[in-house]
């Protein structure tokens with residue numbers, strides 16, 4: 331299995347995250363991908379290639395153009411407005427006023443185009459996010475050209491980003507961009523399986539009305555976990571997408587046997603759908619020592635579920651999402667890949 335990596339991810343190196351009423355060093359650090367790359371190479375999983383530049387076309391198929399313009403210009407506009415810190419949203423359109431207007435002020439834009447205040451926009455964020463999407467797209471191209479599986483070492487992650495909102499450390503929805511690119515390349519059925527601890531609110535919302543991309547997610551019950559406002563069992567799709575969205579929320583302290591049962595239910599649903607290609611949004615924040623999550627998976631469990639996914643026997647693109655127990659992220663992520671390859 332080939333890996334795709336870009337050193338441009340290091341440009342995303344923000345210094346501030348609002349957590350527990352304090353500014354802390356962000357959990358989503360540049361070291362994350364470096365540890366994963368090191369482990370991928372140590373275990374000789376496969377060749378590592380650099381991303382190809384796909385331009386803006388594939389991103390515009392999934393995201394609003396004004397939103398992408400905003401992410402691109404945000405940090406500059408923020409500085410021009412006289413701010414010295416990093417750009418953080420602090421004022422949102424409230425539910426009783428509606429939000430159908432185009433904001434002009436940078437503070438209004440930040441609220442309009444965001445879903446949470448945890449994620450700051452710092453210098454280099456756009457360049458890193460853009461290349462993270464290229465890392466996903468290059469893996470997608472390998473899937474199409476070689477019909478082989480691949481691992482896109484994406485950073486920043488993507489699954490929380492909606493068509494026009496950033497948050498949860500995500501700016502461009504890499505998995506959604508990859509799925510759309512597959513569809514636009516003539517693939518008729520794609521499934522996205524999200525095994526990150528957090529619900530993939532962005533991926534769900536992007537494909538919620540469609541039957542050509544099935545989305546299944548196993549995650550921490552949003553009653554107690556970010557993103558709080560989506561990821562419930564009764565969210566099953568709408569319109570043409572009715573019956574093509576599946577959520578498996580699980581409670582705090584869920585261990586591997588219960589988690590695996592939910593995963594196998596999702597795999598059965600995907601198998602019945604019969605996708606031509608599979609995208610796995612791979613987050614290792616289900617690990618027992620993850621600092622911001624509440625599942626209890628051990629490192630060897632990642633190997634086991636990689637093997638379970640391989641039983642689908644579908645060309646698979648693994649897209650890196652979350653995982654914040656940095657010392658263990660390499661072992662856990664690569665365990666999934668090695669289990670898959672077994």
Ligand SMILES: [Zn+2]
Nearest residue numbers: 526527528652
């Ligand atoms: Zn996560």
